[in-house]
Amino acid sequence: MSVIRIAMVEDDARLRCAISEVFSKEKDFECVGVFANGQTAIDEVPRLKPDVLIMDVNLPDISGVECVAQLAPQLPGTQIIMLTVFQDTDTIFNALGAGAHGYLVKPVMPAKLLEAVREIRAGGVPMSRTIARKVIDFFQQPPPRQHDIAPVEDVVLGKREQQVLDLLVQGYSYKEIGNELDIKVSTIGTHMQRIYSKLHVRSRREIIERYKR
Amino acid sequence: MKTTWSPGGRRYALIMLASLGWGKLRGGVVITDVLVDNKAAAHMAIQESEGGALSPLRVQESAHSIVFRFTESPFRNRPAARLRYRLEGYDSSWHDLPLKMRVLLHFQTSGQIIFQQEYFLEGETAGWSGSVETSEYLACRKEIEVPERADSVKIAFVTHGDNVGVGVIGIDAVRLAVERHGDARPTIYDLGFGQGMDTHNPHDLRSYWMSEGSVIDIAQLGVRRSPLLHPILVLRDDDAINYGNWSLKPAHVVPVMPGDWLTVEWRIAHSIGSSGPGEARYADLKPGTYTFRVAAFRPNGEATGVECALPITIVPALYRRGEFWLVLLALGIAGAALLARATEAARVRRCVAAMKYEQALECERIRIARDLHDEMGAGLSAIAMQSDSIYRECCNCVSPETGQRIQSVCQTAMELVRAVDEIVWAVNPANDTVERFVNYLTQCAEHYLDMAGLRFRFDVQRELPDVILAGAMRHSLFMAVKEAICNAAKHAKADLLWLRVRVNTVELAITVEDNGVGFDPGCLTKDGTRNGVANMRRRMEESAGRFELWSEPGQGTRVTFTVSLAQEITGAADRSTLQ
Structure with missing residues (x-):
């Protein structure tokens, strides 16, 4: 079994310890970098090229979303998981748009953390219903056209992707969606990956512009 | 001054009239002070002549009296100006300053005056035309008993009174009648005027009358045209300082005895005024605009055109x-x-x-x-x-x-x-919107329901309006809905839960429904395990919301929470104003 190389950005020392301890006890994980703030992470993480980057949304210096926006393009092989709280729906969505692949709501139990990381590595793509609703809204809006940058490439959701999202928003689990649409759960995962990719493409430039200001 | 008399004819040379013409008036007239209720309202240093005007004076209606003081300028010229004044808008004609000239009867004993009787001459006689030649004459008649010790009486016409007097007096037909006790007829003394024109000539008058005074040219002889040309005595005073008079020569004083009844008659025409300084007093003028004018006239009352004008505005009392x-x-x-x-x-x-x-x-x-x-x-x-x-x-x-x-x-x-x-x-007020509330609610709900293993369906209205849902209400509503979801997960034994969100600008309604075992709402109070319902009801009451519960055994449970958003929109407006 290949080892999953983990890097983490978390400003609270106790949580940093607790999380790195969780990974250090597992044989299939290696914690290659732990950072207390965004700038150090932006400087160091591209060199480390971890498989998974766990990123706290609230950082003292640079926002987690901006970190993602800067790091994601440099790390095509890295999957980024945001650590967040419930009320940061907008932030989560922005982070996903900026290049993150999933998020975990604090407090995260060790088992849940490990499970989520393994799932993402295996191609699973979780998405909450609330986020799914925002994704649908996002794709229904016309792409932003600003006079000072070139028009963003217009990316639309495929029919199946739209169906999957619609059901997800209504509360259907992946399994229920599979039953409803008569497709495999793994196929749903593929759709979700595509949805994420399109989300990245469509929103990244906008987000980068926004955070540059 | 020269009077020519042609003895051969009945023509009177009137050269003297020309020479009697007034010298050119020098200087002008000036209003020196205006007193309003005896307080100085204005001091006009000098003014004015030849039609100049002073700036208007405003006087409040409440003022009781206004006094204008004026004089000739420069003072005591010769010829002197005869000052007349007039308040246009109030007076209908010019007024002279009050001034008296006199007719004197001197009762004498051995040439010494022992008693003096005065008769005053003032203003203008009726029919005054501006000259002694043409004016109508006024007949005067005075009677007096001759006092003790008197042996003679003398008549004099004098301008001496107030020094400032100026004017013209024409005297004609002076005569004296003495009634003595025991006499059948009074004794008449014509004193040079006589009865017929043949007896009239200047020499006759000069033989009866003598001119006296501080200057010689005030007392003159003149001519009256009516009824026929005949000489008269004239006093022409154009001097503010000097005076003149005509009086009977000592040779012609009239002998009298004490107790005699004396009748003195004369015909007279005069116009008498003053060269000032003088004052004019007005009381309780009505609101309006007036012009106070002081003008210089010739002693005979002829206008010179020299005047000083002061516009006055009586300002109505505020309340008027x-x-x-x-x-x-x-x-x-x-x-x-x-x-x-x-x-x-x-x-x-x-x-x-x-x-x-x-x-x-x-x-x-x-x-x-x-x-x-x-x-x-x-x-x-x-x-x-x-x-x-x-x-x-x-x-x-x-x-x-x-x-x-x-x-x-x-x-x-x-x-x-x-x-x-x-x-x-x-x-956090950043979460004070319906959209943020719904997002948070669904995030928590799906997290909780996933953990609880209860299948669920969200029916959340698209396009949530941008309406404020403030902190306290937000929290109560959230806690109530959370309680409902927990109850369904814990007690309903349901396999599916619906969370419906409906919102417009007026109301937000959230329904939690399950397909579980349900219960009889009527038994609620007796059932200790359903404290949650009481909690939900209390929370909704706190936030002025509505709480509806529907359930039947075996039919599932449905609870709906409704809160009014109307007030919150106002709140949103306030908030935006503040920013």
Whole structure:
């Protein structure tokens, strides 16, 4: 079994310890970098090229979303998981748009953390219903056209992707969606990956512009 | 001055009339003071001649008296100006300053005056035409008893009175009648005037009358044209200082005895005035515009065109003026408006201050909540993770009770993290919108329902309106809905839960429905396990919302929470104003 190389950005020392301890006890994980703030992470993480980057949304210096926006393009092989709280729906969505692949709501139990990381590595793509609703809204809006940058490439959701999202928003689990649409759960995962990719493409430039200001 | 008389004819040379013409008036007239209610309202240093005008004087209606003082300028010229005044708008004609000239009867004993009787001449006689030649003459008749010791009487016409007097007097037909007790007829003395024109000539008059005075040319002889040309005595005083008179020569004084009854008659035409200084007094003038004029006239009353004019405005008392009430009304309105504005401004200031205070309070609440969240949230998260790690490490080597207690620590820590999260969410005004509320609610609901293993369906209205849902109501509503979801998960034995969100600008309605066992709402109060319903009801009452519960045994349960958003829209407006 290949080892999953983990890097983490978390400003609270106790949580940093607790999380790195969780990974250090597992044989299939290696914690290659732990950072207390965004700038150090932006400087160091591209060199480390971890498989998974766990990123706290609230950082003292640079926002987690901006970190993602800067790091994601440099790390095509890295999957980024945001650590967040419930009320940061907008932030989560922005982070996903900026290049993150999933998020975990604090407090995260060790088992849940490990499970989520393994799932993402295996191609699973979780998405909450609330986020799914925002994704649908996002794709229904016309792409932003600003006079000072070139028009963003217009990316639309495929029919199946739209169906999957619609059901997800209504509360259907992946399994229920599979039953409803008569497709495999793994196929749903593929759709979700595509949805994420399109989300990245469509929103990244906008987000980068926004955070540059 | 020369009088020519042609003895051979009955023509009177009138050369003297030409030479009697007045010299050119020098200087002018001046209003020196105006006194309003005896206080000086204005001092006019000098003025004015040849039609100049002074700037208007405004006097309040409340003033009782106005006195104008004026004089000739320069004072005591010769020829002197005869000053007349007139308040245009009040006087219909010119007024002379009061001045008296006199007719004197001197009773004498051996040439010494022992008694003097005076008759005054004042102003203008009726029929005065401006010259002694053409004026109508007034017949005067005075009677007097001859006093003790008198042996003769003398008549004199004098301009001497007030020195400042100027004027012209024509004297004709002076005669004296003496009635003595025991005489059948009175004795008549014609005194040079005679009865017929043949007896009239200047020499006759000069033989009866002598001219006296401080200068010689005031007493002159003149000619009267009516009924026929004949000489008369003239006093032509154009000198403010000097005087002149005509009096009977000593040779022609009339012998009398005490007790005689004396009748003195004369015909006279005169125009008498003063060269000033003088004053004119007016009382209680009505509001309006007037012009006070002082003019220089020739002694005979002929205008010279030299005058001084002072416009006067009597200002109506405030209360008498229409615009006063208008202004008062306007001031009243303005005052009321200012007061209202000040009150409103004060209210706004108080409002702003209150809002600033609330904002500051809110900021402080958020700061406290943030600190709680960051410090406690992270610490509790660490406790939860570490206790879970401990449990997983040693679950095989401790008793099941110990393992449960470790898990309980972990559970409690997690619940506390959620509780802190909820509090921070509730107090953060950034979450005061319906959209944020719904997002938070669905995030928590799906997390909870996923954990509880209960299938669910969300039916959330698209396009949530941008309406404010403030902190307190938001938190109550959230807690109530959470309670409903927990109840369904714990008690309903349902396999599907619906969460429906409907919202317009007026109301937000959230329905939680399950297909579980249901219950009889009528038995609710007796059932101790349904405290949650009471909690939900209380929370909705707190936020002035509605709570509807529907359930039947075996038919599932449906609860609907409705809150009014109308007031919150106003709140949104206030908030935006503040920013």
